[in-house]
């Protein structure tokens with residue numbers, strides 16, 4: 001272990017137990033950052049030293065590589081929630097489930113449909129996480145970021161500065177945001193709510209968690225849904241012809257439906273199996289590897305392309 005500005009850098013840390021999929025080799029150097037201030041500090045240091053690095057958070061939507069990661073791996077996990085009227089200022093590393101519970105306990109409506117989604121607020125903003133027709137974008141007012149890469153004009157300037165981005169600058173769409181495409185690190189977010197009925201919010205939340213536990217039973221090693229659903233409006237008339245319209249929910253053709261139609265349930269490559277009850281659920285049965293995941297994903301994509309002429313896109317992120 002080495003010290004960097006009061007932060008502990010650990011050597012050769014196994015990434016597998018840090019992700020819900022339990023896949024991945026060693027991080028040559030790993031550091032856990034528990035506050036936005038520390039994240040700014042370390043980003044300033046790595047930028048000044050031109051040190052390559054990668055960031056993750058709750059590890060619930062990533063597939064780490066089998067061969068491990070050579071660059072510094074930063075895990076953003078931990079932080080605080082501040083309530084200001086009907087708004088909350090939430091650090092990126094706070095668990096989404098803590099924010100959902102807090103909002104419900106205050107009778108704030110807006111996040112109840114996201115009950116049970118693992119990971120952090122930062123991770124949820126990156127992927128515009130959502131469920132049951134709702135997504136985190138609906139409550140995001142603004143996001144504070146720091147740029148991970150140094151711009152030409154900044155060379156020679158010490159440290160790194162943060163700035164706020166409005167919800168429209170975040171360019172949210174279905175499981176998408178600007179953060180998937182730009183080297184921005186999320187520090188914190190201001191979330192805005194509407195006053196709701198606490199008992200009703202609790203009821204909705206409990207119901208959703210119960211439903212989710214049927215698909216994601218406790219202890220399951222998976223990264224959530226593997227492929228994104230398909231926005232029905234993006235499909236051509238030709239593509240829609242082969243789709244059972246009763247399967248379209250919230251304007252989307254579930255990837256699970258397409259996969260089940262091509263018989264993927266129960267398929268297996270190495271230690272990765274598609275759940276017997278859900279075609280879009282990749283489960284690590286113990287010895288699963290990222291290479292198995294990639295092989296299986298390729299086979300599944302091909303099957304869906306051949307049958308429906310539709311290109312599936314990963315919701316998970318290869319790290």
Ligand SMILES: Cc1cc2nc3c(=O)[nH]c(=O)nc-3n(C[C@H](O)[C@H](O)[C@H](O)COP(=O)(O)OP(=O)(O)OC[C@H]3O[C@@H](n4cnc5c(N)ncnc54)[C@H](O)[C@@H]3O)c2cc1C
Pocket residue numbers: 020055056057058059060061062076092093116117118119120121122123124125126127128129130131179184185186187216222223224225317
């Ligand atoms: C059982 C299960 C059920 C799930 N159900 C759902 C669901 O219903 N809906 C849904 O949308 N998702 C679902 N997911 C996927 C996952 O929980 C979400 O995508 C979650 O929001 C990811 O957050 P995380 O903190 O774990 O991010 P990670 O997986 O750690 O990271 C995801 C991406 O975000 C980036 N990132 C993380 N933090 C930051 C930051 N501070 N700054 C910049 N980039 C950052 C990482 O680099 C990475 O590219 C599920 C996952 C599991 C395991």
